[in-house]
Amino acid sequence: xxxxxxxxxxxxxxxxxxxxxxxxxxxxxxxxxxxxxxxxxxxxxxxxxxxxxxxxxxxxxxxxxxxxxxxxxxxxxxxxxxxxxxxxxxxxxxxxxxxxxxxxxxxxxxxxxxxxxxx
Amino acid sequence: xxxxxxxxxxxxxxxxxxxxxxxxxxxxxxxxxxxxxxxxxxxxxxxxxxxxxxxxxxxxxxxxxxxxxxxxxxxxxxxxxxxxxxxxxxxxxxxxxxxxxxxxxxxxxxxxxxxxxxx
DNA sequence: AGTTGTAACTTGCAAGATGCAAGTCACTAC
DNA sequence: GTAGTGACTTGCATCTTGCAAGTTACAACT
Numbered sequence: 008x009x010x011x012x013x014x015x016x017x018x019x020x021x022x023x024x025x026x027x028x029x030x031x032x033x034x035x036x037x038x039x040x041x042x043x044x045x046x047x048x049x050x051x052x053x054x055x056x057x058x059x060x061x062x063x064x065x066x067x068x069x070x071x072x073x074x075x076x077x078x079x080x081x082x083x084x085x086x087x088x089x090x091x092x093x094x095x096x097x098x099x100x101x102x103x104x105x106x107x108x109x110x111x112x113x114x115x116x117x118x119x120x121x122x123x124x125x126x
Numbered sequence: 127x128x129x130x131x132x133x134x135x136x137x138x139x140x141x142x143x144x145x146x147x148x149x150x151x152x153x154x155x156x157x158x159x160x161x162x163x164x165x166x167x168x169x170x171x172x173x174x175x176x177x178x179x180x181x182x183x184x185x186x187x188x189x190x191x192x193x194x195x196x197x198x199x200x201x202x203x204x205x206x207x208x209x210x211x212x213x214x215x216x217x218x219x220x221x222x223x224x225x226x227x228x229x230x231x232x233x234x235x236x237x238x239x240x241x242x243x244x245x
Numbered sequence: 246a247g248t249t250g251t252a253a254c255t256t257g258c259a260a261g262a263t264g265c266a267a268g269t270c271a272c273t274a275c
Numbered sequence: 276g277t278a279g280t281g282a283c284t285t286g287c288a289t290c291t292t293g294c295a296a297g298t299t300a301c302a303a304c305t
Contacts, residue, residue, distance in 0.1 A: 014170040017225030017232040018154050018218055028145040035137050044253050051133040081301045091228045097220040099137055106136030109210045113136040163282050200272045
């Protein structure tokens with residue numbers, strides 16, 4: 008499911024990984040402490056299950072998250088950010104700044120999110 | 127062509143505008159001084175004409191660019207960034223930093239681009 | 246024993262977006 | 276009058292997304 012980079016341009020290459028409407032929304036949730044399938048489903052944007060399954064698998068193969076079982080019988084999974092995934096935090100911060108200035112009606116993100124720094 | 131925001135989340139709302147594989151690539155070209163249809167076509171990512179037409183119209187209706195004729199007979203157009211469009215520069219900067227660290231083989235952007243600041 | 250509930254998917258199908266190739270229109274220049 | 280350029284437009288096949296419903300594997304309650 009991984010896309011070939013269109014060029015060596017860092018912007019185009021980044022978009023080859025996160026250039027869709029959902030990946031960074033899931034990443035936002037992960038940065039805010041969510042880790043399970045059902046938790047991502049509960050977000051206000053209402054992602055559907057097939058897209059969520061697909062996006063989590065793509066993010067795993069891109070090295071943004073790791074998937075692991077947090078219990079057996081029945082097996083249940085959780086997703087945790089890798090350092091590579093976590094390092095996208097500044098991109099999300101800048102999107103928040105931009106939206107808060109240029110898109111009326113956007114929420115101010117929780118201070119805990121805006122104050123967070125990557126490792 | 128403008129999408130309804132899925133929620134008040136600044137990240138989701140930003141992605142409702144620029145959450146695809148091409149919009150920020152065109153924005154990168156605009157920030158690097160390109161302004162004409164044929165100039166965008168010449169970029170290494172090889173966008174096709176129908177997508178470019180569609181994306182420029184969507185960017186115009188989202189207020190990221192303005193379209194104006196730079197000559198009559200025959201009429202030719204150029205696209206210039208609005209302040210709103212230009213203000214996405216920090217998002218692109220952070221993508222460059224991320225890609226240069228985490229995606230091997232990405233180019234180091236021109237210093238003129240990385241040093242640039244929004245108005 | 247049987248029903249209900251929960252987590253994490255999977256499947257089917259329709260609608261929309263993207264990619265590729267070719268064609269169009271209004272000119273300019275040779 | 277032929278060729279070239281800029282900015283599209285059109286047709287069509289494929290890929291992606293969205294919506295609804297179904298599945299699997301259990302736990303827990305009645």
